[in-house]
Amino acid sequence: MIDMMASMWGRLAWDGFPGELVTIGGALAVVFGAAAVGAALFYFKRWKWLWREWLTSLDAKKIGVMYIVVAVIMLLRGVGDALLLRTQQALAVGDAGGVITSDTFQQIFSAHGTIMIFFVAMGIMFGLINLVLPLMLGTRDVAFPFLNSVSFWLFAAGMALVNLSLVYGEFSAAGWLAYPPLSGLEYSPGVGIDYWIWSLQIAGVGSLLSGINFLTTILRQRAKGMSLMKMPIFVWSVITTMILVVFAFPILTATLGMLSLDRLMGMHFFTSDFGGNPMMYVNLIWAWGHPEVYILVLPAFGIFSEVVATFSRKYLFGYKTMVFALFGITFLSFIVWLHHFFTMGAGGNVNAFFGIMTMIIAVPTGVKIFNWIFTMYKGKVKFASPMVWFMGFVFLFTIGGMTGVLMAVPAIDFQVHNSLFLVAHFHNTIITGVLFGFFAGITYWFPKIFGFKLHEQLGRIAAYCWIFGFMLAFFPLYVLGFMGAVRRIDHYDEPSWQIFFIISGVGVLVILLGIGFQLLQLGVSIWQRKKNLDTTGDPWNGRTLEWSVPSPAPSYNFAATPQVSSRDAFWEMKQSGRGIKYVHEAIKVPKNTGAGAVIAGFAFIMAFGLIWHIWWLAFVAFVAVIVCILKRTLSDEDNERELSVKELKQLDAKARKGVRV
Amino acid sequence: MNQLASKRYFGFWLYLMTDCLLFAALFATYVVLRGNTADGPRPSEIFNMPFVLVETVILLTSSFICGLMLLAAKANNVRRTKTLLFGVIVLGVLFLGMELSEFTQLVHEGAGWTTSAFLSAFFTLVGTHGAHIFIGLLWAGALLWLLQTRTFNDALLQKTGLFAMFWHFLDVIWIFIFTIVYIMGAA
Amino acid sequence: MSDAKKYTIGFVLSLLATWLAYSIAVGHLVNAHAMIVVLVVLAVIQLVIQLVYFLHFGSPGSKWNMLAFVFMGIVLLIIVVGSLWIMANLDYNMMQRSPDEKNSYMIEQSNKGF
Numbered sequence: 001m002i003d004m005m006a007s008m009w010g011r012l013a014w015d016g017f018p019g020e021l022v023t024i025g026g027a028l029a030v031v032f033g034a035a036a037v038g039a040a041l042f043y044f045k046r047w048k049w050l051w052r053e054w055l056t057s058l059d060a061k062k063i064g065v066m067y068i069v070v071a072v073i074m075l076l077r078g079v080g081d082a083l084l085l086r087t088q089q090a091l092a093v094g095d096a097g098g099v100i101t102s103d104t105f106q107q108i109f110s111a112h113g114t115i116m117i118f119f120v121a122m123g124i125m126f127g128l129i130n131l132v133l134p135l136m137l138g139t140r141d142v143a144f145p146f147l148n149s150v151s152f153w154l155f156a157a158g159m160a161l162v163n164l165s166l167v168y169g170e171f172s173a174a175g176w177l178a179y180p181p182l183s184g185l186e187y188s189p190g191v192g193i194d195y196w197i198w199s200l201q202i203a204g205v206g207s208l209l210s211g212i213n214f215l216t217t218i219l220r221q222r223a224k225g226m227s228l229m230k231m232p233i234f235v236w237s238v239i240t241t242m243i244l245v246v247f248a249f250p251i252l253t254a255t256l257g258m259l260s261l262d263r264l265m266g267m268h269f270f271t272s273d274f275g276g277n278p279m280m281y282v283n284l285i286w287a288w289g290h291p292e293v294y295i296l297v298l299p300a301f302g303i304f305s306e307v308v309a310t311f312s313r314k315y316l317f318g319y320k321t322m323v324f325a326l327f328g329i330t331f332l333s334f335i336v337w338l339h340h341f342f343t344m345g346a347g348g349n350v351n352a353f354f355g356i357m358t359m360i361i362a363v364p365t366g367v368k369i370f371n372w373i374f375t376m377y378k379g380k381v382k383f384a385s386p387m388v389w390f391m392g393f394v395f396l397f398t399i400g401g402m403t404g405v406l407m408a409v410p411a412i413d414f415q416v417h418n419s420l421f422l423v424a425h426f427h428n429t430i431i432t433g434v435l436f437g438f439f440a441g442i443t444y445w446f447p448k449i450f451g452f453k454l455h456e457q458l459g460r461i462a463a464y465c466w467i468f469g470f471m472l473a474f475f476p477l478y479v480l481g482f483m484g485a486v487r488r489i490d491h492y493d494e495p496s497w498q499i500f501f502i503i504s505g506v507g508v509l510v511i512l513l514g515i516g517f518q519l520l521q522l523g524v525s526i527w528q529r530k531k532n533l534d535t536t537g538d539p540w541n542g543r544t545l546e547w548s549v550p551s552p553a554p555s556y557n558f559a560a561t562p563q564v565s566s567r568d569a570f571w572e573m574k575q576s577g578r579g580i581k582y583v584h585e586a587i588k589v590p591k592n593t594g595a596g597a598v599i600a601g602f603a604f605i606m607a608f609g610l611i612w613h614i615w616w617l618a619f620v621a622f623v624a625v626i627v628c629i630l631k632r633t634l635s636d637e638d639n640e641r642e643l644s645v646k647e648l649k650q651l652d653a654k655a656r657k658g659v660r661v
Numbered sequence: 662m663n664q665l666a667s668k669r670y671f672g673f674w675l676y677l678m679t680d681c682l683l684f685a686a687l688f689a690t691y692v693v694l695r696g697n698t699a700d701g702p703r704p705s706e707i708f709n710m711p712f713v714l715v716e717t718v719i720l721l722t723s724s725f726i727c728g729l730m731l732l733a734a735k736a737n738n739v740r741r742t743k744t745l746l747f748g749v750i751v752l753g754v755l756f757l758g759m760e761l762s763e764f765t766q767l768v769h770e771g772a773g774w775t776t777s778a779f780l781s782a783f784f785t786l787v788g789t790h791g792a793h794i795f796i797g798l799l800w801a802g803a804l805l806w807l808l809q810t811r812t813f814n815d816a817l818l819q820k821t822g823l824f825a826m827f828w829h830f831l832d833v834i835w836i837f838i839f840t841i842v843y844i845m846g847a848a
Numbered sequence: 849m850s851d852a853k854k855y856t857i858g859f860v861l862s863l864l865a866t867w868l869a870y871s872i873a874v875g876h877l878v879n880a881h882a883m884i885v886v887l888v889v890l891a892v893i894q895l896v897i898q899l900v901y902f903l904h905f906g907s908p909g910s911k912w913n914m915l916a917f918v919f920m921g922i923v924l925l926i927i928v929v930g931s932l933w934i935m936a937n938l939d940y941n942m943m944q945r946s947p948d949e950k951n952s953y954m955i956e957q958s959n960k961g962f
Contacts, residue, residue, distance in 0.1 A: 143668050208679055216672040219912060220664070247923045250679045254686035258785065267774050267781035268699075269690065275697025275778030279938050283931055284686055334926050338934060345942040345954070346934055414958060630803055633820075674913050678920040685924045689931040714870055721862055728855035728902050829902045833895060840869060840891040848873040848883055 010613035011191070016168045022084065022100050027167040029080075033073075056592040058145035059555050061449055063152045064130030068442070070159055071123025074115050077163075079512060081112035086473075086505040092491040093498045105490035106173035107192065111162070113176025114196060118203055119159050121296045121430065124438045126155070126210055129238055129299065132445055133214060135546035135553060136232050138223025138562045138569075143216035145590045146632070146639070151206040151213065153600030158203030161607055165195040169611070172196035175488065177285055178259070180270035180278045185263045191611050197260050198607035202600075204252050211245030214238055223545065224583065225564040229323075232544045232568075233309075233316055236323050237302025240330040241295050247334070248291035255284040264610065282341050290337040294329060296430065300437025301326075301368055304393065307386045307440050308372045310542055312379030315568060318371040325364035325371075332361040342413045351410040358408035362401055369398060384540070385459035389440035392467040393432050400428030403478070421481025424474045431470055439463070439518075447534040451552035455528065458521035465514030473507025476500035537656075543571035548580055550655040556643060559652035560584040587648065588640040599628045666819050673823050677830045680793075684834055687789060688841060691782040695846070699777035704846030707772055709763070713843045716759050717835065723752035724832035731825040739813045742821065743805060749828065750801050753794060760791050783842065790838055793831055800824055858901025865894040 018027050041047050054062055084100060085108055092098030100108070130148065134141050142148050165171040169191040174183040183193045218239055222231065258269040259281065268274040270281045309316040316322065338346065338354035372394065381387070403425040407413045416422060447453045480500050485492065525532065534551040545562060546553070548570045560582035566572045573580050602624040609618030643651075695704065730745035764784065767773065774784040804824055807817060869890045872878060878886055899905040905914060945953060 143672060212672050212675045212679070215675060216668055220668050220671060243919065246675060246679050247682055247920065250683035251686045251927065254683050254690075258687075258690065261774075261781070261785060265774060267785070268697075268778040269694070269781050269785075271778075273699075274776070275694065275699040276781075277694060277697065277778065277935070279942070280690060280693055280931075280935060283934055283938075284690070287686075287927055287931070334923055335930070337930075344938060346937045347941055348957075348960075350934060350937045626799070630799075634803055634807065671912060675916060678916050681920055682924060682927070685927050689928045692928075692932060693935045710870070710874055714866075717866055718863070721859065721866065724898070724902060725855055725859040728858075729852060732851050732855070826903065829898065832902075833898050836866075836891050836894050836898070839866070840887050844869055844873040844887055845884065848876070848880075848887075 008614070008616065010609070010615070010617075012612050012614070016191075018166075018170075020101060020104055022104055023166070026080075030163050030166050051594070052592065055597060056149075056594045058141070058149050058590040058592060060130040060134055060141050060145065060148055061553060061555075063148055064127045064132075065449065066152055067123050067127030067130060067155065070156055071120050071127060074119040074123065074159060074162075076515075078112055078115040078120055079508075079515060081108050081115070082508055083512065084108055085112065086501070086508045088490055089492075090498070090501045090505040093495055093501075094493060098490060100490070102490050103173060106488070107171045109488055110172045110175050110178075110192075110196070111166075114172070114200070115162060116430075117176065117292070117296070118200060119155075119162065121434050121438075122203070122207060123155065123159075124442075125241075125296065125299050125434075126151070126207070128303070128438065128441050128445070129210075129214060131449055132441075132546060133217065133235065133238060134221075135448070135549065135557055136235055136544050137218065137221060138226060138545045138558060138564065139217070139221040140557045140587055141590070142213050143221055144213050146593065146596065147209050147213050149593070149596035150599055151210040153596040154206030154209075154603060155203050157600040157604040157607070158199040158206070160604055161195055161199035161202070161611075164608075165192070165199075169195060177289065179285075180259065180262070180276075180281050181272045183259060184271055184278075185266070186271070194260070194263065194611040197256050197263075198611055201253065201256050201260075202603050202607060204249055204256070207245055208249045208253070211242040211249065215242045215246065218242075223562050223564050223569075226569070229320075230564060230567045230569070233305040233319060233322055234299075234302035234544075236326055237298045237305070240326040241298045241302075243330055244291045244295045244298070244333065248288045248295070251284055251288040252292075255281060255288065260610075279344060282344060283338075286337040286340040287334075289340065291333050293426075293430070294333040296434045297437075298326065298329065300393075300434045300441075303437045303441040303444070304372060304390055305368075306544065307390055307444055308375050309568070310444075310540055311382045311384055311387045312376045313382075313541070314375055314379040316371070317374035317377075318367075319567065321367055322371055325367045328364035329361060332357060332364070336361055339408060339413070342410045343417045348410075355408050355410045355413075359405055362405045362408075365401060369394060385454075385456055385463055386440040386444045388460050388463040389436045389443070392463060392470075393436040393440075396432035396467070396470065397429060397436075400425055400432060403428065416481055418487050419481040420477040420485045420487055423487045424477035424481060427474050427477075428470075431466075431474075436466070439466075444540065445546070447539045447551050448537075448546055448549075448553055449551075450529075451534055452525065452529040453532040453534060453539055454525045455521045455532070458517055458524060462514045462517035462521060465510055465517060469507050469510030469512075469514055471507070472510055473504050476504045476507075538570075543568040545570050548573075554651060554655050556587060556589060556648065556651070558582075559648040584645045584648070586642055586644050588642050590640050593639070595628060595632050599625055602628065663815070666815070666822075669819060669823065670826070673826060677826065680830070681834075684786075684789070684837075687782075687786045688837065691786045691842065694778040694782045697778040699779075701776035701780055702770075702772050704779070704783075704842075705848075707767060707770075708843050708847045710843065710847050712759070712763065713839065716756055717839050719752050719756045719759070720832050720835050723749045723756070724829055726752070727825050727828045731821060734813075734818055734821045737813065739808060742813075743808050746801060746805050746808070746821075750798060750805070753798050753801065757791060757794050757798070760787070760794075764788070787838060787842065790831070790834055793834075797824075797828055797831060800827070854901050858897055861897045861901070862894050865890050865897065 018024050041050060054066060057063065085105070088098040088100055088105055130142070162171070172178050172183070172188075172192040172195065174188060174193060174196075178193055178196055181187055218231075218235055258267070261267040262269050262271060262276075268276040270276050270278045272278065305316055305322060336354055336358045338350065339358045342351050342355070372390075383391075403421070407416060407422065407425065443454055443459055477500070480497055483494075483497060483500075485494075485497055537550045538547040539551070540547070545564070548562065549558060562569070563581040563583060570580075602621045606618050606621035606625065609615065609621060726745050726748045730742055730749060733741035733745060767780075772780055774781050801824060804820060807820065811817060869887055872886055872890075873883065896905075899917075904910060905917070941953065942950065
């Protein structure tokens with residue numbers, strides 16, 4: 001009887017709660033954070049409003065905002081992790097022990113990487129695409145609005161799992177990619193790796209579905225007259241990114257699946273005995289991992305293309321070569337993945353092939369950098385804060401790219417692999433490339449979604465803090481890498497390293513200041529929104545279709561579908577004075593539904609059951625997911641309501657008072 | 662074909678492409694690990710070729726019948742559609758039953774998925790295909806129920822078309838399992 | 849030709865390809881090296897048969913589907929062939945040597961700068 005009771009609760013136990021000061025603090029932060037939000041909703045009586053207006057919405061713009069909100073919360077957590085790591089490394093030299101235990105340190109750097117890549121970068125990316133893509137294409141929503149909601153909720157479920165691990169249980173201590181055999185059952189029998197696996201599996205499915213969704217939207221739902229070569233360049237960057245998503249994420253799913261089979265069912269894919277081959281995991285995970293980093297950066301390139309053209313008041317230089325460069329990067333990113341494990345022991349010819357391919361992939365990126373600069377040349381450049389982000393990017397990302405080419409040479413990589421030089425390189429490219437791009441995009445498109453501009457001055461100060469803070473935080477790491485410091489160390493004996501770690505720590509504080517200014521900017525902008533209202537829908541003198549609708553963009557996007565005849569369609573319409581040709585027709589708007597949240601909720605429960613070995617719970621939740629899906633697909637297709645042409649004209653007239661063109 | 666249907670077919674085709682890559686990763690792993698038999702049996706020792714040939718013909722036939730079913734649906738012949746769909750389900754259940762019996766047999770012989778890397782890869786690759794067949798059968802059952810209880814319209818034709826795509830795709834994957842796992846294993 | 853006829857042709861051809869592969873393998877009609885090539889070729893042929901006759905590949909309106917398939921095929925080949933090449937290389941260099949042989953090999957590579 002006791003045995004049955006024990007197996008009914010899996011391996012749940014009281015010692016799952018954290019016991020160290022730092023981890024207790026983390027757990028309390030999650031619990032109080034969630035409680036504070038809940039209390040605020042209760043106090044302001046906004047539960048129903050939240051459910052009705054946001055959580056059940058199938059409007060891509062609302063889903064986009066929710067993605068970004070979740071991602072920003074995770075950014076705060078990721079930066080908190082970074083602060084702890086830097087503090088430890090700044091203090092723990094020689095005899096000093098630092099502030100956290102080794103085991104906690106390992107969980108923190110694993111969580112830091114996992115959160116930043118999967119939940120911050122991917123989150124903001126999918127968020128921005130949701131906000132902007134349908135508007136840019138002149139269409140009402142994405143191809144599959146319900147699937148879009150499911151994708152978001154699966155992402156949120158993954159995020160919830162990662163945060164739950166902070167409160168109950170532990171997280172992976174095997175790095176953000178969890179190489180076996182360390183991540184196998186023998187060396188990591190606890191729940192940490194399982195939390196890692198399942199949060200990524202669930203979020204990964206969401207990403208895959210979004211990839212299918214956005215590709216179908218672009219290829220099947222463009223405005224009339226918008227041929228492929230007339231699309232905004234951001235849309236091309238989304239196409240290539242989604243091609244990468246669709247063809248790379250299945251590899252992640254398969255590989256995480258096999259690791260979980262090793263752990264759950266005693267299989268021997270990646271064990272060190274019974275014929276398992278851990279090197280195959282490294283091979284597969286990077287076959288996904290390399291495309292993943294291009295998934296992160298290509299949309300940022302797309303955003304910069306839009307921002308630079310708009311603020312230089314010129315057509316983007318070399319549109320065609322930009323498109324070719326995007327495809328070049330996409331194809332090449334599938335044949336470079338071995339450069340992540342040059343040192344694993346492959347022979348000279350294999351290393352040489354992948355090294356050469358890695359060097360080649362820098363070329364299309366270089367083409368893009370030149371094209372942005374040529375776009376600015378002889379343009380009437382306005383240095384609004386999105387352009388400040390771009391200037392930081394163009395200088396700093398180039399450095400990061402060059403260090404990448406340096407490491408593409410296997411001989412050099414043997415010296416710097418897994419050193420702080422590598423850590424500096426990838427933070428260089430991700431922060432100044434991906435993150436700066438996303439910040440520029442958020443500032444640029446904020447008025448379109450919310451109807452008022454963000455405070456410009458505070459935005460600039462934030463950008464300067466990030467740029468300066470980044471340099472302080474990561475340039476010392478390049479030096480440390482050359483001095484022999486490896487990554488993921490919580491203690492070192494060489495005293496000459498300490499000053500660099502301290503400078504780096506100061507850099508993180510400056511970045512934190514930058515984040516503080518961004519949060520301040522948000523608060524002040526909301527407070528002063530009446531002063532910064534976007535009354536025309538076109539606050540930046542934009543070039544693409546999203547600026548032709550009122551701000552904030554109405555839920556149905558376009559009351560009448562625009563007809564397009566050239567690139568930079570909106571700019572062309574403004575210049576020629578012809579105005580926009582519209583086609584009026586009734587549209588179907590999907591009804592709100594909580595089904596996406598419910599499906600993801602059951603997925604969360606299933607994951608919890610698998611992590612804690614509560615098999616019956618996992619099984620029941622899995623069945624519930626299938627049932628929910630069946631229920632939705634078997635329903636009578638009465639999921640939409642219609643907006644007649646008359647209704648649309650009335651709504652549009654109300655929204656458009658003051659819109660230019 | 663209206664816009665909504667065209668979107669759905671294309672989107673579903675894209676999903677099938679991602680599923681192909683999922684199988685590709687599993688195939689690559691299988692080929693890499695198939696020599697790692699530890700102390701367990703080798704492929705040639707556990708594969709029953711006539712048995713697998715019968716499985717293959719059953720699945721192929723079900724794919725053929727599925728095609729005929731879609732033709733019947735396009736011709737608005739609901740009765741014939743239901744009959745042929747039922748045939749697909751029967752053959753699918755037969756296939757799955759045979760596969761499950763093969764798996765159970767292997768586990769009883771001590772050639773389970775914990776015995777060696779080769780066997781882990783075998784059970785996972787073939788088992789994932791089997792899991793897809795299982796989901797397909799659930800889908801077919803739901804479709805049959807819809808055909809029985811609702812008036813046949815464009816939406817139902819669409820659902821039938823999507824199912825047919827899925828079922829054909831599963832047979833395409835099986836071609837490679839049959840060839841790379843069983844035939845190459847036995848030879 | 850009628851659609852039903854198309855499916856029937858596809859069915860018969862697939863059966864033929866299956867039977868051919870089966871007989872060649874079980875009857876050991878070619879040597880081991882040629883066997884792999886023959887089997888893979890037959891599998892690819894059957895793939896094309898089923899794509900064309902069952903999934904209507906190449907019919908009008910399937911342009912994007914075909915493009916998506918080709919893209920997928922390219923990535924699939926890269927992953928599968930790439931993994932096999934890499935793993936065979938790693939296996940030769942890392943698994944077929946004793947620990948001492950491995951050690952001197954890695955030192956040699958490091959000195960070569962590779």
